[in-house]
Amino acid sequence: MAFFGHHMCRAFSSSAFRSVAIKHVVIIGGGQMGAGIAQVAASTGHQVTLVDTSDAILTKAVKGIEASLKRVVKKKFADKPEAGVAFIEKALRNVSIATDAAAAVQSADLALEAIVENLKVKQDLFSVLDKTAPAHTIFASNTSSLPIGDIASATSRLDRFGGLHFFNPVPMMKLVEVIGTSATSQETFDSLMNFSNALGKTSVSCKDTPGFIVNRLLVPYMLEAVRLHERGHGSKEDIDVAMKLGAGYPMGPFELLDYVGLDTAKFILDGWSAMEPTNPLFSPSPLLNKLVADGKFGKKTGEGFYKYK
Ligand SMILES: CCCCCCCC(=O)CC(=O)SCCNC(=O)CCNC(=O)[C@H](O)C(C)(C)COP(=O)(O)OP(=O)(O)OC[C@H]1O[C@@H](n2cnc3c(N)ncnc32)[C@H](O)[C@@H]1OP(=O)(O)O
Numbered sequence: 227m228a229f230f231g232h233h234m235c236r237a238f239s240s241s242a243f244r245s246v247a248i249k250h251v252v253i254i255g256g257g258q259m260g261a262g263i264a265q266v267a268a269s270t271g272h273q274v275t276l277v278d279t280s281d282a283i284l285t286k287a288v289k290g291i292e293a294s295l296k297r298v299v300k301k302k303f304a305d306k307p308e309a310g311v312a313f314i315e316k317a318l319r320n321v322s323i324a325t326d327a328a329a330a331v332q333s334a335d336l337a338l339e340a341i342v343e344n345l346k347v348k349q350d351l352f353s354v355l356d357k358t359a360p361a362h363t364i365f366a367s368n369t370s371s372l373p374i375g376d377i378a379s380a381t382s383r384l385d386r387f388g389g390l391h392f393f394n395p396v397p398m399m400k401l402v403e404v405i406g407t408s409a410t411s412q413e414t415f416d417s418l419m420n421f422s423n424a425l426g427k428t429s430v431s432c433k434d435t436p437g438f439i440v441n442r443l444l445v446p447y448m449l450e451a452v453r454l455h456e457r458g459h460g461s462k463e464d465i466d467v468a469m470k471l472g473a474g475y476p477m478g479p480f481e482l483l484d485y486v487g488l489d490t491a492k493f494i495l496d497g498w499s500a501m502e503p504t505n506p507l508f509s510p511s512p513l514l515n516k517l518v519a520d521g522k523f524g525k526k527t528g529e530g531f532y533k534y535k
């Protein structure tokens with residue numbers, strides 16, 4: 227009953243209102259995901275403010291964006307190097323940096339967070355932003371595993387809150403999962419879809435269920451690979467080779483875990499294991515816990531399952 231009610235309400239509201247055109251995007255979190263989203267948004271003509279906790283992190287993020295843009299133009303403008311240089315300059319001109327998210331959102335059409343995968347920290351951020359962002363500003367989360375509705379509950383704009391889930395590395399991965407909660411208005415959902423399409427991505431619509439589509443399938447697979455290794459049934463190297471050559475994956479599960487970040491992987495697993503303690507797919511992994519406890523978060527710290535230095 228509620229299901230049908232929700233959809234009828236959306237259909238009605240879409241004829242009554244128009245979606246918001248997103249021009250200025252404030253991205254909170256300048257790590258691998260936030261920087262990647264900022265890059266793609268800036269490259270497609272959006273005005274971007276990238277926010278993080280320190281200037282040092284933001285300077286590193288902008289350097290990363292520049293390096294990634296160089297890789298993009300090497301292919302995109304292979305025969306026209308000057309056009310490539312102009313493309314990079316134009317994209318970088320669209321990016322500004324800030325450490326005060328509450329001030330930055332005062333002119334935002336969209337405030338999108340890509341900070342640490344922790345419900346309380348995300349709620350605290352949005353509850354602050356809710357007080358300074360204009361009424362029309364849409365809020366969205368790039369969470370990998372948390373229910374969007376739980377994050378939105380810290381705000382008073384449940385109708386203007388949704389999920390935009392990007393994939394790593396953002397400039398290369400073509401998918402965005404767009405998530406509406408039962409309270410997300412049709413015009414907000416349309417705005418998020420339009421924004422994702424304007425970034426040149428292919429969008430799929432997802433229900434607000436943990437892990438949406440991709441991670442609900444990918445996370446158990448990756449953790450099963452770790453458990454298979456923990457049982458002594460395969461080396462990391464053999465499992466990675468097997469999945470690349472036998473299943474056509476571009477990276478094996480251990481390579482991908484290191485690429486994603488083991489800290490993030492543990493946040494996801496701990497959250498899901500607390501939600502469903504008896505589900506064997508979400509049982510803790512001693513090996514993952516040990517690596518994270520040792521500060522070995524994968525590529526970003528120079529060591530995870532493999533060494534990168
Ligand atoms: C417990 C579980 C936890 C799960 C957590 C889930 C986290 C989430 O919420 C959702 C996720 O994002 S899951 C991760 C999804 N991503 C993937 O599966 C990536 C798999 N890897 C690939 O697609 C390719 O290896 C890839 C595209 C990365 C690289 O391609 P190749 O393998 O062919 O390797 P390369 O030769 O290094 O690259 C080829 C060319 O690609 C371009 N490129 C790569 N990275 C780039 C980047 N960051 N920026 C710009 N361009 C980039 C580039 O053109 C490169 O050529 P070169 O520049 O000449 O090297």
Ligand SMILES: NC(=O)C1=CN([C@@H]2O[C@H](COP(=O)(O)OP(=O)(O)OC[C@H]3O[C@@H](n4cnc5c(N)ncnc54)[C@H](O)[C@@H]3O)[C@@H](O)[C@H]2O)C=CC1
Pocket residue numbers: 254255256257258259260277278279283339340341342343344347351368369370371391392393394485486487490
């Ligand atoms: N790593 C991945 O492959 C993917 C991650 N995600 C999600 O995206 C989010 C970010 O992940 P990553 O970029 O990998 O993490 P990361 O660790 O590379 O970056 C997170 C950034 O957020 C900053 N930050 C933390 N708290 C903050 C706050 N309160 N205000 C401002 N900045 C803050 C940190 O300083 C850091 O620079 C997480 O929710 C994660 O689950 C989603 C898709 C893929």
